[in-house]
Amino acid sequence: xxxxxxxxxxxxxxxxxxxxxxxxxxxxxxxxxxxxxxxxxxxxxxxxxxxxxxxxxxxxxxxxxxxxxxxxxxxxxxxxxxxxxxxxxxxxxxxxxxxxxxxxxxxxxxxxxxxxxxxxxxxxxxxxxxxxxxxxxxxxxxxxxxxxxxxxxxxxxxxxxxxxxxxxxxxxxxxxxxxxxxxxxxxxxxxxxxxxxxxxxxxxxxxxxxxxxxxxxxx
Numbered sequence: 001x002x003x004x005x006x007x008x009x010x011x012x013x014x015x016x017x018x019x020x021x022x023x024x025x026x027x028x029x030x031x032x033x034x035x036x037x038x039x040x041x042x043x044x045x046x047x048x049x050x051x052x053x054x055x056x057x058x059x060x061x062x063x064x065x066x067x068x069x070x071x072x073x074x075x076x077x078x079x080x081x082x083x084x085x086x087x088x089x090x091x092x093x094x095x096x097x098x099x100x101x102x103x104x105x106x107x108x109x110x111x112x113x114x115x116x117x118x119x120x121x122x123x124x125x126x127x128x129x130x131x132x133x134x135x136x137x138x139x140x141x142x143x144x145x146x147x148x149x150x151x152x153x154x155x156x157x158x159x160x161x162x163x164x165x166x167x168x169x170x171x172x173x174x175x176x177x178x179x180x181x182x183x184x185x186x187x188x189x190x191x192x193x194x195x196x197x198x199x200x201x202x203x204x205x206x207x208x209x210x211x212x213x214x215x216x217x218x219x
Contacts, residue, residue: 039178040114040187048119049193050170056193057167060200064160067204074215085136092137099133102126110198114187120194124201131206140213147210156203163196 031043038046048056086092106126109118135143147153166189179186 035181038187038190039181040190041182042114042116042119044117045114045119045187045190045194049114049190053167053171053193056197057164060160060163060197063201063204067156067207070208070211074211077215085138095133095137099130102130102133106130106198106202110195111191112184113194114190115182115184118194120197121201123194123198124205127198127202128205128209131202132209135209135213140210143213144210147206152203152206156200156207159196159199159203163193163200166193166196 034043034046034051035041038050040046086095103126106123106129108123109126110120110123113119113123170189176188178188185191
């Protein structure tokens with residue numbers, strides 16, 4: 001039976017190589033229509049945060065449940081005793097330099113995701129990467145202290161609630177002015193949704209990183 005699957009896979013691969021995928025003949029350009037209706041030049045963002053906004057809401061909710069699940073599953077486990085971190089100077093400098101670059105990239109992806117490749121999810125991943133790089137070079141107590149001092153858990157929940165409310169208003173037909181196409185302040189509510197998703201993903205990643213360091217160690 002294994003050879004049947006292999007032969008079918010090879011045949012499908014050859015089919016994709018030999019037989020082209022003809023472009024459908026639509027009376028209008030789908031990309032141009034998306035750009036015109038959303039007011040943003042990045043058609044992918046227009047699909048994610050406008051045409052597929054209903055799906056995106058549940059993607060954000062699923063990520064929230066994943067963060068809650070990580071905390072719940074590890075809540076009853078004993079903290080990890082030995083937490084090993086980078087201690088040599090060059091590694092610390094390189095990790096924090098990478099964290100700075102990742103954080104700047106995350107900010108740029110969040111505020112310009114509706115104009116160029118990027119968006120809230122990519123920005124949140126970049127922000128989470130920056131936090132992870134700082135975590136492997138810093139004291140766990142210091143990271144936990146900053147997390148609590150800035151009420152990161154509260155901001156994470158608030159960002160999700162605001163995202164859902166704005167999405168519900170958008171799905172109900174309410175829209176902000178699109179502004180000038182290609183300008184930083186344009187696209188109606190889409191840039192705000194991008195920033196909220198970025199905050200949610202970055203802070204949620206921070207929470208998961210702290211939980212796993214506390215219960216599983218670091219390196």
